[in-house]
Amino acid sequence: DSEPKKEDLQQIIQLMDGFKASKALFTASKMGVFDLLQRKPGLDAAQVAQEIKAAVKGTEGLLGACVSLGLLQIYKNTDLATRYLWSDSPFSLHGYIQHCNETLWPLFSHLESAVREGTNQHERAFGKKANDLFQDTYYNNQSVKLRFMNAMHSIAKVTGKAVATAFDLSSYKTACDLGGCTGAIAYELTKAHPEMSVTVFDLPEVVEMSEHFHPSHTDNRVSFVAGDFFKDELPKADLYILARILHDWPDEKVHILLKKIGDACTPGCGVLLSEILLNEDRSGPSRGLLQALSMSDGKQRSAAEYSTLLKSHGFITAEIRHTDNLLDAMLCVKEMCSASS
Ligand code: SAM
Structure with missing residues (x-):
């Protein structure tokens, strides 16, 4: 044990360098490098620099990384960049990379304060307090809202x-995607289930922008309803989707919903729940x-924790x-007889 082990060092170095790699990816993405090289493969560094309006030396460094x-x-x-990194690939x-760069990166730069205080760091990072993350932070500025929706x-x-x-x-004919945002999951549901129609329910600020995200073959089995799922009546459906919703809220709010x-x-x-299951x-x-470290007021939970809440x-x-994808899923069914019967 007198020498440091190569694998140990590699593991630690990978963690220490992780933020540099993240920022190189974010910056190349933001400066349009992948979009440019998708359109014009084969450019040299000086040509890339000219197109992205950057210094040759800086561009060489970024391209090399x-x-x-x-x-x-x-x-x-x-192939990886072609599949996932230029803006119009399916x-x-x-x-999401823009969201990481513009929102999560500033939040994570205050991680120490988040840990000390146990609160979200929106005020430190963005100069304003966020009681409701969506209505106070993302949706009171049009370009921030669009960036969040794109993410x-x-x-x-x-x-x-x-x-x-x-x-x-197959037994569900009507679904309601609560907080369904741009309708992306709703369109996938109607594609996979030819007899299902889906109502996307989200805040008015989101629903008013939903047309930007309609696929070219719009499907009349997807409709949008504006409302607040904590306050307003929910559209009737026999399947409710909660995709990446519950992790944003503390248990008290989850119980209300x-x-x-x-x-x-x-x-x-x-109820079809989709989250990262711890x-x-x-x-x-x-x-x-x-993800839990970005300290929204919610929390990440395990399958057993979600089951208990739903039970x-x-x-x-x-x-x-x-x-094997980014999100796991749970299907929960309303019991046949309730305590009151
Ligand atoms: N379900 C989508 C998905 O998985 O891609 C979006 C998830 S996003 C993390 C949370 C969504 O909940 C946003 O679209 C947001 O506008 C919506 N939302 C937040 N508060 C809401 C409320 N009070 N009523 C309705 N929708 C709300």
């Missing part, structure tokens, strides 16, 4: 099919545990699916 990370070959997009993560849309497009096909949903869903449901109705011993996955509103967990 991207080559070393497997994102570029000298100089064109690798599975583009460009929108949600990009993840939902990548995960939507895995969520929509995780379970046999689940009670409303429980009241709207008759026996046999379902291991029951909280040993991972690190994606979920790291108290009359829903029995029928199936749990750990997909």
Whole structure:
């Protein structure tokens, strides 16, 4: 044990350098490098520099870092970048990468304060207090709102099919996607289930922008309703979707929402939950545990924790699916007889 082990050092160095790699990816994405090289593969560094209006020396450094990370070959997009990094690819993560750069990066730069205080750091990072993350932070500025919607849309497009096909949903004909944002998951659901129609329910600020995100073949089985799921009546449906909703809220708020869903449901109705499910011993996955560090007022939970929350509103967990995609899924069904019967 007198010498440091190579694998140990590699593991530590990877963690220490992780933020540099993240920022190189974010910067190349923001400066349009992947979009440019998708349109014009084969440029040299000086040509790239001219097109992205940057210094040749700086551009060489950025391109070199991207080559070393497997994102570029000298100089064109690798298959990975072609699939996920330029803005118009079907599975583009460009929108989410912008969100990481503009929102999560500033929040994480205040991680020490977040840990000391146990609160979210929106005020430190952005100069304003966020009581409601959506209404106070994301939606009172049009370009921030669009950036957030693009971020949600990009993840939902990548995960939507895995969520929509995780379970046999053939007995459900009407679904309501609560906080369904751009409708990306709703469109995947109607594609996978030809007899299902889906109502996307989200805040008015989101619904008014939803047309920007309609796929070119709009599907008349997807409709949009504006409202606040804590206050307004929920659209009737026999399946409610909660995709990346509950992790944003503390248990008290989750109970308010689940009670409303429980009241709207008759026996046999379902809730399809889609979240990163933490291991029951909280040993991972690190994606979920790291996301928890951005300290919204919500929290990441395990399947058993979600089951307990849903059980108290009359829903029995029928199936749990750990997909190989970014999000896992649970299907819960409203019990046949309630305590009051
Ligand atoms: N379900 C989408 C997905 O998985 O891609 C979006 C998830 S995003 C993290 C949370 C969504 O909940 C946003 O679209 C937001 O506008 C919506 N939302 C937040 N508060 C809401 C409220 N009080 N009523 C209705 N929707 C709300």
